[in-house]
Amino acid sequence: MNQTPTAAELRNRLVDEMIMTTVTLTPDVEHALRTVSREAFLPGIDLKDAYTDQAVTIKDNPNGPLALSCASVPSVVAMMLVQLDVQPGDNILEIGAGTGYNAALLAELTGGLGSVTSIDIDPDVALHARTMLNRTGYQRVTVIERDGLIGAPENAPYDRMLAAVGLWDVPTAWWDQLRDGGRLVLPLRWRGQTRSVALTRRGDTLVSDDMKLCGFVPIIGQDGERTARLNEDDTVRVHYDEDQVVDADALSVSLRDTPGIETLSEQRIGGEESFDGVWLRATASDDRVCRLEVTSDALKQELIIRPVIPGRSPLLVDGDSLAYLIVRREGTDPDRPFRLGAAAYGPRAVDLAQDLIGHIEAWGNARTSVPRLTITPAKTDAAIAGHVINKPESRLTLTY
CATH class of the missing domain: 3.40.50.150 (Vaccinia Virus protein VP39)
Known part of the structure; x- marks a missing residue:
């Protein structure tokens, strides 16, 4: 019993x-x-x-x-x-x-x-x-x-x-x-x-x-992130910080009128292996990093090449072009049967895809490495070596 x-x-x-x-x-x-x-x-x-x-x-x-x-x-x-x-x-x-x-x-x-x-x-x-x-x-x-x-x-x-x-x-x-x-x-x-x-x-x-x-309910009173829809049905969205420039209209045209391309990196992963470090690595050197959100309706209608995680995938945005992380099953390695890559749209699709591939390869060379984050008050004049992200009340400096 x-x-x-x-x-x-x-x-x-x-x-x-x-x-x-x-x-x-x-x-x-x-x-x-x-x-x-x-x-x-x-x-x-x-x-x-x-x-x-x-x-x-x-x-x-x-x-x-x-x-x-x-x-x-x-x-x-x-x-x-x-x-x-x-x-x-x-x-x-x-x-x-x-x-x-x-x-x-x-x-x-x-x-x-x-x-x-x-x-x-x-x-x-x-x-x-x-x-x-x-x-x-x-x-x-x-x-x-x-x-x-x-x-x-x-x-x-x-x-x-x-x-x-x-x-x-x-x-x-x-x-x-x-x-x-x-x-x-x-x-x-x-x-x-x-x-x-x-x-x-x-x-x-x-x-x-x-x-x-991690992921947490956001605190009330901070509103530094913006959201832009990239199609009329609002099923493809980009989330970005207030210091970034995103031309949603130009990106919408590129998604609608230009064919997407796919480029694969040399980095392979297993089915349970984390690859979120790609996103983290990119933020430590590139101010074009945003988040792509694609709903299930957009995927069913094949409006866009499937991102690695439809609800939250790293995205590079540059003017009227964008590139984001994808994954493809390729090869016979039973331990790491998937390859990471980039899908891209727009006039600069090829270059932007290669930029994202660069971030993937940099992560792949040191997969468990994390940057040091140094935070100072925004009004502080002290200069710290590294990639700086300015916010209204603080300054973030990331260094690998």
């Missing part, structure tokens, strides 16, 4: 699966994950769903497709906690309270002598987090209904700051709240892709030592 597994059994099973497949856990993070009951922060959710490695929406967004707030994917939560490297006694600020579950994990990590402040702009979300933390015995966590871009200066300086919402820019207000030598982990978005970046403050600079692919 099969017995229904208990919450503790499901929780431990999920942590075991993380260790085997997705995340290298530190002992303290593993202990916290096995201790805090995720289901207690998700009332009404089926127990098995609470311990599945997936996000759970807790508040829908009436103005868009993305949730207003959600419980993040457990393995991503674990990954970011490892990046944060919380020490006993740390004073921690969390931006984006969510369900309160993450704050409970932080409370476990910092211990009885530490402190955790969690803020959220949405009153319902903040109330939910406060209520769940009280019910589960984490009354000492401070929950504040507050715009996350402001932070919580009343409890600063912080040893650790963790953003559980996606950021497009690093707010100026945060600099005075993180102590020198303190650590900031945030999902940061540039050129259409998001990375969980772990940074240490060194005077007027934040310097990364780790970054991993």
Whole structure:
């Protein structure tokens, strides 16, 4: 007779699966994950769903497709906690309270002598987090209904700051709240892709030592990304940053009136092998990198050569021409049966495709390499060697 597994059994099973497949856990993070009951922060959710490695929406967004707030994917939560490297006694600020579950994990990590402040702009979300933390015995966590871009200066300086919402820019207000030598982990978005970046403050600079692919609900109040439709049905779109120039009309004409070309690189991948580093590598030297989104309707109508990932593929845009990443099964290598390549449209299709192939080959020569990201306030005059991306409140410098 099969017995229904208990919450503790499901929780431990999920942590075991993380260790085997997705995340290298530190002992303290593993202990916290096995201790805090995720289901207690998700009332009404089926127990098995609470311990599945997936996000759970807790508040829908009436103005868009993305949730207003959600419980993040457990393995991503674990990954970011490892990046944060919380020490006993740390004073921690969390931006984006969510369900309160993450704050409970932080409370476990910092211990009885530490402190955790969690803020959220949405009153319902903040109330939910406060209520769940009280019910589960984490009354000492401070929950504040507050715009996350402001932070919580009343409890600063912080040893650790963790953003559980996606950021497009690093707010100026945060600099005075993180102590020198303190650590900031945030999902940061540039050129259409998001990375969980772990940074240490060194005077007027934040310097990364780790970054991993992720996706998060964007913070309210930052609007630096633009979207342009490339056909009348709005089934092919380009997403780009405000400092980039995209001529949607010219690109639409090229997509409609010029034949697409395909060029393959020498780089082969296996079926489960990650190639997101191509996108990251391109952003460290090329300001033409954007994100292409192609819907299933556009693919069914064969309006465009299929991108490697229809919903989110790296794209180079130059005037009336574009090139994006594709993959093709080719060859007999059973371990790496696929080749990466470029599809391109427009008068400069051939050149642009070759530029993208160059990024693919550069990635292929050092597949696990990641750049160092150095962030300084936008008004700082200090010059740092590397590729610079300017944002209203910060300056990003990427160096391989």
